[in-house]
Amino acid sequence: MSRGALAGIRVIELGEGVSAAFCAKLFADYGALVVKVEPPGRGDVTRTWGPFPGDVPHPEKSGTYFFLNTSKKSVALDLEVGADLARVRELIAGADVLIENLPVSELERYGLDPASVAALNPALVMISITPFGHTGPYAGWRGHDLNAYHLSGASHRYCGRPGEAPLEHGTFAADFFGAMTAAAWGLAAVLGRERVGSGQHLDVSSAEAIAAAFVGGQNIGGYAQDGKWERRTGVGMPLGAPATILPCADGHVWMLALEPGQWNGLVEVMGDPEWAQLDMFQDMFQRAQNSDVIYPFIEEWLADKSKFDVMARCQAAGVPVTAVFLVGEAAEQEHLKERGYLVTLDHPDLGRVRTLGAPFKLPASPGGPSRGAPRLGEHTAEVPASGSEGRRQGVPPVRRRFRRSAPRACRSRASASPTSAGCGRARWWARRWVSSAPRSSRSSRGRGST
Template sequence: MNDHQGDALAGLKVLDLSWVVAGPLIGRTLADFGAQVVRVESSVRVETARLMQPFHGGVQDKEGSALFGNCNAGKLGLTLDLKSAEGQQVVRDLVAWADVVVESFSPGQLARWGLDYDTLRADKPDLVMLSTSIAGQDGPWSTLAGFGNVGSSLSGFQHLTGYADRLPMGTFGPYTDYVGPRLALVTLLAALEHRRRTGEGAYIDVAQVEAGIFFLSPQVAHFGYDGTVAERHGNRDEQLAPHGVFPCRSEDGADRFVAVAVRDVAEWRALARAMSRPDLADRADLETAEGRRAAADELETAVADWTAGRRAEDVERVLQGAGVPAHLAVTSDDYPADAQLAHRHHLVELPHPRHGTTWVEGPRYQLSGTPGRPRAAAPALGQHNHEVLSRILGYDADRIAVLTEGETLR
């Protein structure tokens, strides 16, 4: 885990005070590309992600969550009682060591502990600190508690997901937990570049709601232009047609589907011919996207009738071969064997202290000169307490013993 020489972020030191998904994914990416990341948590108030499925062997175990493992691979793990004065002093010492602090406590909590940015930068003016929360650190919604599903609702995703004649279905899972870190990471790297040039630190306040709204920029811009409120319309697209997810033949009783998207008249004709429907391929009213959208019900029925008698894999192969964007709707069983993910070595097997081995996702970015990689499984609770305190902070054995006996390291 210490072999970071030549990595894109070699030498970067990060204190990770975040939890669940939105914050830890930022530190995870930094660790993949060579940063040394110290992850602080508590064994008393156990981090929520440690209690979330899926689990190794299907049995809930705070050391066996695949979600926690994926978000925290490559980090050093330190357990601290942050409510204690001694634990807060350890954090201050880690801040003095670190270049970056990432945190996701409820807005105002760090200030109550004297660990907020304004307090910390008094002793470390070049500190770069990033806070991530649902609605930001100030304003009337700042104290709103919740996870990414709440952020998804406030951003507008929940309203837009589903069919026009039914209630909203909502996106699966805490959607903005995965949108926010992407924008946050770019901003954080920009702050580090600014510090390199000027010596100045920065404070970054990431609101999941704002990150989600940015992701819906076209819909927001449309409303600003003429007052149009975006509505849900199932799997249809405002521009492309046909565009949807269609049922395929099931061989084991499980529902199977294939997604198809037609972008222009050439792809439409290729799809129609693949379905042996020259009558559709040659129709003048279907040569434009507008015409195909007007006939959406008819075209979707034709595509569904054709896919229903075929295996999803066969539909995918035939349509891709004809130049039509198509892919089977991947299930959890399909995912590990996906040829594209295998080609890019996206799933990585790592030694695990409790379960022998575990699997995590690889980096989301491929860099040619400095490729990233997960270097170790996520830490067990307190796994690196001694290493962090002695090697990184230089505490002697007596001081570590006092912290241990006083139950600060828990």
């Protein structure tokens, strides 16, 4: 079986909820070895979120947990317990990447703040994903996905009716956006370690990422120069028409026909109605100015039509109209089945579960979920007790690699205490789960054993 593209990368995941888990899942599904640390007894909070089969709560049957944690290992260790914390620190000392979403105050309490972690493992890439980030006046604030999304400007600008509440995106949109952003920048930092001579810390604020890349990108330049800014209208694209979601017989369609060819195509699909020849409908801007006239006309036409029929006929005429798929309709579409997007995995408690597969296809090194989500603490026994692995076993290979190229970053190793910076964890990682170990680690292990 082909190994995943990220085989050889060792990841520790700390924290709860969506953002860190989804970021780490992306690494795991593409072949990295990901060890998720969960509190014993209760586990990650998403184990309580469901959906559960038949709505019967069970810590091993949460659909949200299952989706977010495929291809990972779970170790149950309590950061509040000294011996467990020491084992976590040993795992971190031998890892390539730490992905976490703990509040800054908790990181400090556990001695896992970025400076302490860098002293423990200078080659580590530490990825922190929080709603607001580690610096700035809101750094100590409590926050959830909802707070982050609404702080980004996305809802006020782009979602909801005027005069009514701005809306979230219908899912954990900030957590997901932050996680994908963190995965991209974090993997760049992993690949760039040799070049910069060390690991580093990445401070990802999910609110800031959306504020910058989604909202700021197209709004902030004009506002800074001209002082003009806009807010949500409740319409898809208020400057052109048709460009909105409209109801039809069995649901809704995204009605878009802006360019002349698209509009002409739509008129043809609608059977060339007389009203469409009116002067006020001859370009997208005029149509938008007369949206109170044109949208009722189109709605009338849609009233007895099925959304997938409208989509098929419009697409065939070159008009970019799509059905608003319900989740089940999206799940069952033939296109995704033919592309093999959906994968079925075995799970000891859930049975056979179908879930979303690889978000992109790598022909030479296929990715996607390879195992169902782990049971709570399923792999705890594989982690040695603190200090049980030999200090006799030499310097971890990752740090060896950096010794020559990174004098400045690695100088801090000297300041780490002998117990915290004890040796052999990377060797332990490599030996323990050798199927995921990188070539470089294997060869380093050979050298290290002399």
